[in-house]
Amino acid sequence: MIDLQYYTEYFWELPILIKVVWLISGVLFVVILALIAYLKFLRSHLRENEKTLKKYQKEYEENLINYLYAGDNENEISEAQRVLINKMKICVADKFKRKILISVMSKLINDISGEMAHSIQKFYFETGLVNYALYKLKGRKWDVIASGIKELTQFEVKEAHNEIIKYVKHPNLEVRNEAQLYLVSLFQFKGLVFLDKLKTSLSEWAQIQLLEILQKFDNQEIPNIRPWLQSKNNSVVQFSLKLVKIYNQFDVRDILLELLSHENKEIRVDTIQVLNYFQDTECKHFLKTKFNTSSEEEQIEFFRLLEITADTDDEVFILENVAHTNFKIKLAALKILKAINLEIFNEVKLETTDLQVVEIVKFIEAN
Amino acid sequence: MDSSTVRIILLIIHFLFLIYAFTVVVSYIFLAVISAIETSEYLKRNSFVNYSEILSSTVSPSISIIAPAYNESLNIIENVRSLLSSHYVNYDVIIVNDGSKDDSLEKLIEAYDLIEINYLINNQVKTKPLRRGVFKSTNPAFEKLIVVDKQNGGKADALNCGLNISKSDYVACIDVDCLLLEDALQKMIKPFLEVTDIKVIASGGVIRIANSCIIKEGKLMDVNLPSKFIEIAQILEYLRSFLLGRMAWSRLNGLLVISGAFGVFDKKIALEVGGYNTNTVGEDMEIIVRMRRYMEEKEEKYKVAYIPDPLCWTEAPDNYKILISQRNRWTRGTIEVLKLHRKIGFNPKYKLLGMLSYPYWFFYERLAPIIEVIGILYFLILIALQNVKWDYAFAFFLMAYLFSVTFTIIAIFSEELSFHQYKKKGTGFRLILVTLLEPFLLHPFILYAAIRGNIDYYFNKKLKWGEMTRKGLSKTETNK
Numbered sequence: 001m002i003d004l005q006y007y008t009e010y011f012w013e014l015p016i017l018i019k020v021v022w023l024i025s026g027v028l029f030v031v032i033l034a035l036i037a038y039l040k041f042l043r044s045h046l047r048e049n050e051k052t053l054k055k056y057q058k059e060y061e062e063n064l065i066n067y068l069y070a071g072d073n074e075n076e077i078s079e080a081q082r083v084l085i086n087k088m089k090i091c092v093a094d095k096f097k098r099k100i101l102i103s104v105m106s107k108l109i110n111d112i113s114g115e116m117a118h119s120i121q122k123f124y125f126e127t128g129l130v131n132y133a134l135y136k137l138k139g140r141k142w143d144v145i146a147s148g149i150k151e152l153t154q155f156e157v158k159e160a161h162n163e164i165i166k167y168v169k170h171p172n173l174e175v176r177n178e179a180q181l182y183l184v185s186l187f188q189f190k191g192l193v194f195l196d197k198l199k200t201s202l203s204e205w206a207q208i209q210l211l212e213i214l215q216k217f218d219n220q221e222i223p224n225i226r227p228w229l230q231s232k233n234n235s236v237v238q239f240s241l242k243l244v245k246i247y248n249q250f251d252v253r254d255i256l257l258e259l260l261s262h263e264n265k266e267i268r269v270d271t272i273q274v275l276n277y278f279q280d281t282e283c284k285h286f287l288k289t290k291f292n293t294s295s296e297e298e299q300i301e302f303f304r305l306l307e308i309t310a311d312t313d314d315e316v317f318i319l320e321n322v323a324h325t326n327f328k329i330k331l332a333a334l335k336i337l338k339a340i341n342l343e344i345f346n347e348v349k350l351e352t353t354d355l356q357v358v359e360i361v362k363f364i365e366a367n
Numbered sequence: 368m369d370s371s372t373v374r375i376i377l378l379i380i381h382f383l384f385l386i387y388a389f390t391v392v393v394s395y396i397f398l399a400v401i402s403a404i405e406t407s408e409y410l411k412r413n414s415f416v417n418y419s420e421i422l423s424s425t426v427s428p429s430i431s432i433i434a435p436a437y438n439e440s441l442n443i444i445e446n447v448r449s450l451l452s453s454h455y456v457n458y459d460v461i462i463v464n465d466g467s468k469d470d471s472l473e474k475l476i477e478a479y480d481l482i483e484i485n486y487l488i489n490n491q492v493k494t495k496p497l498r499r500g501v502f503k504s505t506n507p508a509f510e511k512l513i514v515v516d517k518q519n520g521g522k523a524d525a526l527n528c529g530l531n532i533s534k535s536d537y538v539a540c541i542d543v544d545c546l547l548l549e550d551a552l553q554k555m556i557k558p559f560l561e562v563t564d565i566k567v568i569a570s571g572g573v574i575r576i577a578n579s580c581i582i583k584e585g586k587l588m589d590v591n592l593p594s595k596f597i598e599i600a601q602i603l604e605y606l607r608s609f610l611l612g613r614m615a616w617s618r619l620n621g622l623l624v625i626s627g628a629f630g631v632f633d634k635k636i637a638l639e640v641g642g643y644n645t646n647t648v649g650e651d652m653e654i655i656v657r658m659r660r661y662m663e664e665k666e667e668k669y670k671v672a673y674i675p676d677p678l679c680w681t682e683a684p685d686n687y688k689i690l691i692s693q694r695n696r697w698t699r700g701t702i703e704v705l706k707l708h709r710k711i712g713f714n715p716k717y718k719l720l721g722m723l724s725y726p727y728w729f730f731y732e733r734l735a736p737i738i739e740v741i742g743i744l745y746f747l748i749l750i751a752l753q754n755v756k757w758d759y760a761f762a763f764f765l766m767a768y769l770f771s772v773t774f775t776i777i778a779i780f781s782e783e784l785s786f787h788q789y790k791k792k793g794t795g796f797r798l799i800l801v802t803l804l805e806p807f808l809l810h811p812f813i814l815y816a817a818i819r820g821n822i823d824y825y826f827n828k829k830l831k832w833g834e835m836t837r838k839g840l841s842k843t844e845t846n847k
């Protein structure tokens with residue numbers, strides 16, 4: 001008691017700065033004790049959670065497998081299946097269990113197809129899980145909306161189309177991506193209709209995802225992509241150029257030639273790549289005339305095209321660029337020269353004083 | 368000078384120390400808060416991502432993993448196998464044997480059926496010449512592997528050689544002894560591909576400590592907390608630095624360093640700035656500062672991204688001698704880079720880079736050990752003069768200690784709530800125990816290494832990398 005009084009008096013006599021220091025130390029000490037206690041709780045909780053998760057995962061997997069094998073008619077739910085649905089309906093009401101069930105079903109639906117996948121979708125509707133996903137669409141947080149769309153995509157809920165299409169223009173990138181993936185996953189090429197009015201940029205990541213999904217479908221008849229190639233949205237044009245290449249849409253060649261004069265450099269480069277893929281020779285003249293004013297990337301791509309399409313008519317142009325400052329162009333020019341006129345190639349070889357050319361020539365001759 | 372003037376000067380010095388300490392604390396709190404926001408958003412954003420699509424895509428961008436190797440014979444076969452096991456589709460692995468004196472190359476030739484090939488190198492960055500040449504495998508299973516044997520020129524030179532060899536759009540520069548998780552490349556490439564209105568010039572990953580982890584055939588099988596204090600203390604350091612520090616700087620777009628152990632770069636920009644600087648031991652920090660400076664000068668919008676997922680695991684020093692040597696080098700690297708790019712500092716032309724990132728690194732990384740030592744010396748003088756109010760001093764020490772412990776525990780929380788890698792029972796207790804002891808048992812060595820780094824920088828210019836004796840990750844499985 002005396003000690004406490006002594007320390008209290010000591011504390012009140014301290015200068016203000018030292019008082020603050022002691023107070024902060026006291027607060028930090030209490031915070032540390034609280035954090036340590038909470039850390040212990042948190043780690044135990046996470047461990048327990050993981051155990052519970054594994055337990056439920058196993059249980060739900062078994063239930064789902066039993067459900068799949070309990071069906072005797074493609075369109076109707078059997079009695080045994082109904083029992084399992086009713087059992088799982090109880091779990092669905094619990095958020096934690098619902099999350100586990102969804103993750104188990106998501107994994108399962110990725111591994112199965114046809115009748116079984118259809119059966120899982122039915123299960124998704126019958127247990128009422130679909131309602132929770134639809135409810136998520138009305139959420140205020142972007143991550144809730146995005147997870148709802150993802151779920152509806154996985155379980156192919158086409159009925160949500162009118163709700164989800166609203167999110168194609170959502171300010172959040174993730175929500176937009178999920179909405180676009182939903183449209184393409186469920187409506188295939190028809191789903192690409194969102195490109196017509198897309199104002200925001202389609203990232204390279206989103207483009208890759210969309211293309212991969214499209215390539216999984218049996219129906220490879222793509223719609224008219226001309227309007228997209230002429231879109232004011234550069235990312236839509238770039239995406240369409242990928243479609244042109246993957247789906248061999250050479251009938252849009254006239255637009256491709258127009259795109260060679262597009263104001264965006266990346267689009268011009270991509271266009272040359274597509275023309276290269278089609279081994280187009282008619283664009284050569286135009287590209288040659290604007291070669292000196294083109295960017296280095298365009299010049300490199302043009303030379304890649306020439307590597308496939310060059311003939312003796314291109315000889316003068318090729319010779320002009322044998323001494324180009326860019327290594328890739330120099331290499332391509334020498335390769336082409338060797339292919340179209342060995343005599344001139346040998347002359348260049350003898351006359352050159354450029355060490356890089358000497359090295360390239362050696363490499364070309366050795367391969 | 369009369370005694371009252373001296374007293375005023377001393378008082379000013381005291382307050383300068385106080386202000387410095389106060390701003391350090393405030394900046395740490397600020398960074399921790401920003402980091403928490405960024406980590407939470409990152410986890411939310413990536414909970415929707417389906418990485419499988421990019422894995423099989425024919426239009427996914429190409430990546431070259433560049434791994435310099437110097438006398439890595441002990442583990443080179445296992446390490447290369449780990450690098451070849453990525454799930455990404457469009458990538459190759461370039462091992463640059465940087466004039467190793469051991470039998471690394473022979474081992475690689477034998478294990479991967481390598482033959483010398485005629486390979487035309489576009490020497491965009493000058494490097495030491497090749498020794499035995501470029502090798503590729505005759506076995507289709509290893510078609511992604513390229514081995515380059517060159518004369519020794521150091522890590523930066525070897526990385527530059529890899530940059531010259533690579534035909535990909537992006538390069539992942541990595542220490543050959545690091546273990547990459549199979550999904551590392553797709554996670555690291557994502558920031559480059561998901562942006563539309565800004566250019567990502569590099570992305571850095573978290574480095575985790577693999578000591579005592581179980582690794583089989585180049586794959587991480589089980590994560591364990593090491594047994595030695597020094598190793599656990601480094602785990603805490605890494606958690607603080609990567610999960611709290613760099614994560615926050617990434618959000619502020621002010622990240623000045625990407626660990627040399629694992630980072631992905633836009634190859635075009637890396638080459639445009641001239642590749643790695645071979646005249647510094649801090650080449651990993653230097654290339655990022657130079658790339659940022661280049662983008663600022665070009666007035667192009669850019670970002671250095673950062674991925675908090677535990678994708679890259681490496682062996683940390685398990686004794687004080689190697690640790691001191693490593694930290695000595697880090698200090699010299701920081702000094703060299705800040706000196707080399709001093710034009711950026713406090714220069715509004717470089718915006719955030721010049722007005723925030725550079726000054727922060729200068730005051731709180733470069734000067735911190737020096738100020739700390741000055742503080743210690745001043746305190747010793749006060750003791751000698753019997754001019755210490757011990758109860759006041761104790762209060763300040765206690766507050767500093769408790770703050771440091773609190774900050775480390777927050778880093779542990781950040782780990783638990785995000786990636787929860789150390790799951791085993793009893794690990795939490797050991798982490799807390801080391802947290803309490805670290806300021807006394809590790810920090811003095813770190814301080815000593817930093818001061819040695821300063822001394823070596825000014826008085827021992829010839830000192831370069833120093834040796835890192837590795838036990839090898841493949842051996843760690845036997846540790847348990």
